Amino acid sequence: MVNVIWVSLLLVGIAVAAATGRVEVVSQTALLSAQKAVEVAFELVGVMALWLGLLRIAEEGGLMQLIARALRPFTRLLFPSVPPDHPAVSAMAMNISANALGLGNAATPFGLKAMQELQKLNLSKDEASDAMCTFLAINTSCVTLLPATIIGIRVAAGSINPTDIVGPT
Secondary structure (H helix, E strand, C coil): CCHHHHHHHHHHHHHHHCCCCCCCHHHHHHHHHHHHHHHHHHHHHHHHHHHHHHHHHHCCCHHHHHHHHHHHHHHHCCCCCCCCCCHHHHHHHHHHHHHHHCCCHHHHHHHHHHHHHHHHCCCCCCCCHHHHHHHHHHHHCCCCCCCHHHHHHHCCCCCCHHHHHHCCC
16 A cells, blocks of 8 residues: 555656656656665675674674673563574574664664564464564554664764754654
8 A cells, every 4th residue: 555655656746747847857856866875885884784783793702792791680680482592592682782872774684683582482373472462563563762774874974963962852
């Protein structure tokens, strides 16, 4: 349904541009917008590479286990069926931490790893366990303390004060 709405809006816009004799404006705007989208995407690749690299170093350096230990009281409450030292706990902790830093894309690999580990504990392989459902709810709520990706987008867009978004978010 949303696709139909977008295509309809696009076709109406082109029709109006043709009726008013301004088709070249639509073409120029489309090309400029595509160029800007590519520029922003490339700038975001740098931001995401930085954060993914830092998270990888944190994982290799043992920070993952420290975060998992710090979150252990919460994970025991939220995931009583998951053993405290299971690898799923570390992956969930890193996912939640990455989401808290506003790094949704960087959090995705940890979320996938957590779900794989939770599936190993799942007794009914064709249904999601309670722990999997709880983790999914936490993951999709995406509680963010520092919106790093949004700051990166604002930097890429040329914002004078890209960190002004921190307070409101």
